Amino acid sequence: MNVQIVVAVLFLLVIASAVGVVFTKHESRKLFVQLQTMQKDKDQMDVEWGRLQLEQSTYATHGRIEKQAIKKLGMRIPLAEKVVIIRP
Numbered sequence: 001m002n003v004q005i006v007v008a009v010l011f012l013l014v015i016a017s018a019v020g021v022v023f024t025k026h027e028s029r030k031l032f033v034q035l036q037t038m039q040k041d042k043d044q045m046d047v048e049w050g051r052l053q054l055e056q057s058t059y060a061t062h063g064r065i066e067k068q069a070i071k072k073l074g075m076r077i078p079l080a081e082k083v084v085i086i087r088p
Helices: 002-059 062-073
Strands: none
Touching: none
16 A cells, blocks of 8 residues: 555656656747847847947048038138137
8 A cells, every 4th residue: 555655656746747847848948939039139239239339420520510510500610810719
């Protein structure tokens, strides 16, 4: 009688262990797919970040700023005789 109880308990433990392995493997695969998706998103964001940095550096060039100041604001470089230098 005791042997049958031990065998039954061991059988239930083996079944529980097998279910645990299947569950763990499933979770592992699900998390791996999520990781790959997040890495793909990160790569896309890195590309976008690089593009935005390039765009920002293009917009921040002195020549472009000067052109925009002349075109949109009507600003001009002052003549040399109009420039006043103040020294401390």
